[in-house]
Amino acid sequence: MRYPKRIRRLSVPRRTAQLATAAMLVATTMAACGQDDGADSSAPKAPATIPELTKDPLTLSFIWFDWPPAHALEDFANAEYAKERPNVTIKVNTVPNANWHDAMFTQFAAHKTDFDIPILDSQHIGEAVTNGNILDITDFVKKNIDVKAYNPYLLAAYGQFPQAETGKRDENASMYGLPLLGDTWTMIYRKDLIGDKPPQTWDQMISVAEKCQADHPGVSGLAFHQANGSDAAAVTYNTVNGVYGGNLWNAKERKIEGVLNDAAGQEAMDVLVNKMKPLTAKGSGNWFIDEVNATVAQGKACIAFNWIAASGGLLDPKQSTLGTTREQILDKLGFATLPSQKTNLVPLGGMGMHVSAYSSKANQAEALNFIKWFERADIQKKWAAAGGVPSRTDALASPEFLDAGPFNQVYADSVPRMRDMWNVPEYARLVDIENTNVNAALNGAKEPEDALDDIAKEQQGVLDSGSGKGGGGL
Known part of the structure; x- marks a missing residue:
């Protein structure tokens, strides 16, 4: 932007x-x-x-x-x-x-x-x-x-x-x-490191990032949000959950336990923690918008994910080591819609x-x-x-x-693919539970399967103990 x-x-x-x-x-x-x-x-x-x-x-x-x-x-x-x-x-x-x-x-x-x-x-x-x-x-x-x-x-x-x-x-x-x-999120990729064509599937993206990291010492394969704050780590997990066919909950039945942590949900958590996390920079366990942008601008990531509305500064030569003009930066940076896998969902x-x-x-x-x-x-x-x-x-x-x-077409193309979180009065408590546990899994404080089970159990407890006013959801 x-x-x-x-x-x-x-x-x-x-x-x-x-x-x-x-x-x-x-x-x-x-x-x-x-x-x-x-x-x-x-x-x-x-x-x-x-x-x-x-x-x-x-x-x-x-x-x-x-x-x-x-x-x-x-x-x-x-x-x-x-x-x-x-x-x-x-x-x-x-x-x-x-x-x-x-x-x-x-x-x-x-x-x-x-x-x-x-x-x-x-x-x-x-x-x-x-x-x-x-x-x-x-x-x-x-x-x-x-x-x-x-x-x-x-x-x-x-x-x-x-x-x-x-x-x-x-x-x-x-x-x-x-x-x-x-x-929504855009995938930001180094055209000069991985080529002009962006990865089309999530698995392919991980493979490309792994090779890029191996071929370019000092450059991490991936950069994405991991922080235990706002909705940073939660959106990251929910995005991976969506593309691997998972669901955050059954809205009609207000059921999270057994839905979020089903086989698809567990696969998504395994992908995030055991395949994506090893491709990130040391010390990135609490990164959010600014940290991801900074590592891209400094030329230290092969592929990154960030909100489109926060990406405009990446094209500013005063803040980038990738070129002295906007055009030079765009010779190295590409912006694409998120890769798909079992679905093509993207975060709203x-x-x-x-x-x-x-x-x-x-x-x-x-x-x-x-x-x-x-x-x-x-x-x-x-x-x-x-x-x-x-x-x-x-x-x-x-x-x-x-x-x-260069990312505005990405947004226009992404609108039909969007999925939001739960829109319920208990949202603030639900997202805090998810952020804390996903961040713990990413930083090695919890096993991925245990973290997801804990999220599901604790979130279900919040819904069961709440008034349920407003019903519905996403």
């Missing part, structure tokens, strides 16, 4: 949102569990028609984690939205990725937010809806948004709750958000925009107006040209998007 020059980077700056730190210490456990006994049981409804907007100066605040798209959004919105609403200033507050969930849900638990538009991961929606933290925008969407302009699954993933099965949308389900940024990334239930009426009205404006066809194409990953089908097929970066 191509970002404006000022924000094209590999490293993450340390600009942070202003948070109620004392409240965080009190409320984090409650928020992480997806339960707030004092919260409403359902989300309040937004009006179908946008209320009259104020003419007074107004700051519309977002909250997101600290990465290039967050800064791209602030720059883009202040440049473009101001043309229609010159009295409005857009502020995108950012926090470290590891603190993103708690930074939002701590304030939700206090029923007071210093943000108007929380940018939620797709799996956060169930928790926010169950606790009444965000507005139900179903009527607003029906009146203001052309839902036929989107791939149905993208609408479901970034706004619907409860969700239907992966890849489907229930048109009768309520909507709580709309897409902001689409994303990206996030949606939502409206805080605790913002003032004036700010809620402005938030709805911003969302309507942002989802327009012309604005989505401008967002694509500015470095964003749009979700409208017409924007995804536009030259503004496809010509903006």
Whole structure:
């Protein structure tokens, strides 16, 4: 992805949102569990028609984690939205990725937010809806948004709750958000080391990486996310699980144990730990987005996997040892969709925009107006040209998007292949269990089979002990 020059980077700056730190210490456990006994049981409804907007100066605040798209959004919105609403200033507050969930849900638990538009991961929606933290925008969407302009699954993933099965949308389900940024993994490969043609199967990819590592001392065969934080290690395992034919759970029966750790799941864990991990660099057991990008930019990986929305800095000569120009770097780096194996599934990334239930009426009205404006066809194409990953089908097929970066075609081709995690109120606890155990297996602290069995048992315990509100899932 191509970002404006000022924000094209590999490293993450340390600009942070202003948070109620004392409240965080009190409320984090409650928020992480997806339960707030004092919260409403359902989300309040937004009006179908946008209320009259104020003419007074107004700051519309977002909250997101600290990465290039967050800064791209602030720059883009202040440049473009101001043309229609010159009295409005857009502020995108950012926090470290590891603190993103708690930074939002701590304030939700206090029923007071210093943000108007929380940018939620797709799996956060169930928790926010169950606790009444965000507005139900179903009527607003029906009146203001052309839902036929989107791939149905993208609408479901970034706004619907409860969700239907992966890849489907229930048109009768309520909507709580709309897409902001689409994303998935891209395979990044060294054309000068392995050739112009990327591996087509996962097994072939491992074989090619193994040979490349043997042929080029000092260069690791693979680089991928392994950290016990955010959803890093969990997404990596879930991706391998998907391509080897596994399932994360049986959503209808809310059953994880015996599904995640079946034969396909165990094969995926064996591949990840015993075949992929030996091809990574020493000390990579806690790598995430920045570390993978850095090793690619330094020419120290044959094949890597990273989120498309975080890959723009790889083309910056100031941050790369692979060339002094963008063109020289692209002579060595290739970007491709993920290899398939038993299936061709890829991870769904990206996030949606939502409206805080605790913002003032004036700010809620402005938030709805911003969302309507942002989802327009012309604005989505401008967002694509500015470095964003749009979700409208017409924007995804536009030259503004496809010509903006060498990995944008990868995203467009990957949309039909996407699979998300569990979209349930218990998500935060489920992903923590998986991150901890997958990371332990990758770092040799647990046997792969034991780690997967522990994940399945502990996650099942969370589902069995929860209220089950929201049902459904992916």
